[in-house]
Amino acid sequence: MKLYNTASRSVEEFVPIENGKVKMYCCGPTVYGYQHIGNFRSFFFEDILKRVLQYNGYDVTHVMNITDVGHLTSDEDSGDDKMEKKAAEEGKTVWEVSKFFTDIFMKDMELLNIIPPNTFPKATEYIQEQIEMVKELEAKGFTYVTSDGVYYDTSKFPDYGKMARLDIEGLRAGERVEFSEEKKNPTDFSVWKFSPKNEKRQMEWDSPWGKGFPGWHLECSAMSKKLLGNHFDIHCGGVDHIPVHHTNEIAQSEAANGEKFVNYWVHGEFLLMGDEKMSKSKGGTLTIARLKEEGFEPMHYRYFLLNAHYRKKLNFSEEGLQGAKNAYEKLKERILSLKEKAANENLTDTPNNYKEKFLEKINNDLGITEALAVLWTMLKDDTLSANQRLELAYDFDKVFGLQLDKIEKAEAADDIPGEVKSLAGQRMQAKKDKNFALSDELRNKIKEMGYEVKDSKDGYELKRL
RNA sequence: GGCGUGGUACCCAAGUGGCUUAAGGGAAGAGUCUGCAAAACUCUCAUUCAUCAGUUCGAAUCUGAUCCACGCCUCCA
Incomplete structure (x- = not known):
């Protein structure tokens, strides 16, 4: 199968490190708030990727982190801690906030029929591993200490920003870029942050450099190393992770481990709303729960997402979702009527190449929209028996995840x-x-x-x- | 300011040099069926791919310019 690799900016033939096995790491949610349907577009795309790999017979080990350590509201090492801020607002502990939103996230994942990853590591449960990684970086001379933390010196890493094709000079010249006095390079970032002197944080740990908490790019490097090894196959996330988060992960992991980090970087595009990115800061985000209130089931949203390729921006609208709902309901009707027909029909087998077509589409960089077109064309093909069509539909649904096999008569x-x-x-x-x-x-x-x-x-x- | 992506029917969208005289779905219209509806089924629905030049035997697909929209450079999927 073929996949688009951000590192090469081209579609490449996928070859796993170990024959028949795939190790993939996906950047998960930060649990200081609700995950909106835009966030779920990414988790959905990762689910499709995993399902396609499995459809191809790979044994997939899938890890998705839960970021439960509060990060700051700015990447420039300033601002409030979002986790602690939220907890203060709600009058809860940070741990309660984290648990509350993690539970909702898990529930929504299930509703969307996203196959759970093998492991959901929490950042706070891997503090020791993160400290070890900072030690490793320090031993190899990649860090320096400032008044507020331990920083990674990006000038020490020759290929810094290679995947993202960062123009470091351009960043420097940029209008919106400011950086703290103590940082040696504008792209340097903290790997360990000291607790403020005058306040007690709810989440803080002892370390060789003083009480504090890990830098926000570190958890993925440390946890993927622990759970998948130094070098693994696929790392996914949203496109917004390319320039900073993933760039820094590569820098940390490759510097600390002394070997290549990831073979395939796969990124999903955003969900837009009114032609603009759906994001918390812009307001107007929607949740799965909210869609339900509006009369849309999680499967309707899943079908909606199936309509666009993962590397293309997708504009969300009520009209669009309504269209997906109608289409999904019709699909269900069709499956039901095939089930009835199939029950009293002679088993016949008409030769066809739908499975080959389907495989060709999904294996071409997850051509899910075309695969969906194959499904519809196949369902309408009267030369196939109802049994054949049902069998193919259930088979394709291993990838679509539309729960076609669970469809029953609407009302008992x-x-x-x-x-x-x-x-x-x-x-x-x-x-x-x-x-x-x-x-x-x-x-x-x-x-x-x-x-x-x-x-x-x-x-x-x-x-x- | 730097970097990048995209503009395909009423809507969501595939397709990225000839197999496409542009998939699939939704919406809409017509018909069959029906007491009437609904559902179902059948049919119709872009000579055209933002615009303008160019390359080519051949372009939605390549090149250039223009217009428009969006993203990243700030936590963000």
Whole structure:
């Protein structure tokens, strides 16, 4: 299969380090707030990547960190700690805040049918590993100490910014770049930060350099090393991580470990809202819970995401989501009717190449939109038996993750209130008596109670609205 | 200011030199069915790919210019 590698800025053939196995690390959430649907676009893309790897027969070890250490509101080592700030606002401990938002995150991941990573390491549970890495960097001469922390000297790392193709001179000339007096280079960053002298932090640890907390790029380097090794296959995240976060991870890991860090860097694009990036600072973020309030199920959002390639910006709109909802509901109907047909049908096997087409699409840098087109075309192909189509749909769904195999008749008869059922029965009788005025009246009554009556050849069907 | 990405139908979007006389979905319209609806099914829906030049036997796809939008350089998926 082929994947776009940010490091080479080109689509490359994927070759794992160890035959048949893939180790991948994905940057996870910071748990001082709700993850919005834009954040989930990234986790969704990583899920698709993992599913495609698995579909190709790879044994995937997937790690996603939980950033529960508060970072500062600025990358320039100033500002408030977001975690501590949130805790103060809520009158809770930072640990409570972290747990609260982690739990919600996990729940949303499940609702979106994202396969859980093998491990969800928390930054606070790997403090020792992070300290070890700073020690290693210090021993190798990559660090220096200032009044507020231990810093990484990026001028010591020859290839600094190579993946991101950073123009260091350009950064220096930039209008918006300011940097602290004590930093030797504008791109230097802290690997260990000292606790402020005059205040007690809720999260702080002893270290050889004094009480404090780890720098915010360090956890990924330290935890991936511990869980996946010095050198592994794939590292994912949002495109915003390219210039700073991932650039610094490479610098730390390769300097400390003395070997190549990651083979394939894969980044997902943003979800936009009103042509602008959806972000907390710009307001107007939406959560899975909020979508539910608006009548959209997590699967509707998942289907929505399936409509765009992961490296393209995707504009979120209610209209777009509604379109995805309609499409997904139709897809469900189609699966249901195939299930009925399949039950009483002779097993036949018509030769076809849909699976090959599907594989070709997903293996071409996760061509999920085209793969979805293959699904639709296949479902409409009458030369295939219902059984064949169902089988293929379930097979493709290993990648789509739309829970097609879980689709049942919308309403089991028991769930419908007796009164609604009785009204529906009366309507049927009225219809038989050709009393259409009464029949329509009853249908409206049922509708008011939240159900829709659909007539079929041999009766009727009730569906919740 | 520096760096980068993208502009394809009413909407979301594939496609990145000939197999495409531009996928798929949504919306819309027409028809079949129906007492009427709904659902389902069938059909229709871009001679055109922001604009203008150019390269080529051939361009949505390559080159240049222009216009527009967005992202990164600030924690951010």
